[in-house]
Amino acid sequence: MADCEEKQGRTAGEHAAVYALDRQADNDSRLPKLTASNSLSELRERWRDLAIQAFGARVVHG
Numbered sequence: 001m002a003d004c005e006e007k008q009g010r011t012a013g014e015h016a017a018v019y020a021l022d023r024q025a026d027n028d029s030r031l032p033k034l035t036a037s038n039s040l041s042e043l044r045e046r047w048r049d050l051a052i053q054a055f056g057a058r059v060v061h062g
Contacts, residue, residue: 005011010018038046051060 008015049053
């Protein structure tokens with residue numbers, strides 16, 4: 001343990017506390033997950049529409 005403190009400049013417990021605070025900050029600032037309430041066919045239709053907007057119908061439909 002003293003070896004760790006000497007190399008890192010802090011104890012293992014301090015490192016764990018910093019890591020836990022960092023993870024909590026990540027979780028607190030993360031956007032909520034989207035739920036997949038749409039069926040696969042609805043999702044594919046949405047993706048197709050987005051592709052048409054981005055690239056044009058000619059590219060999407062061939």
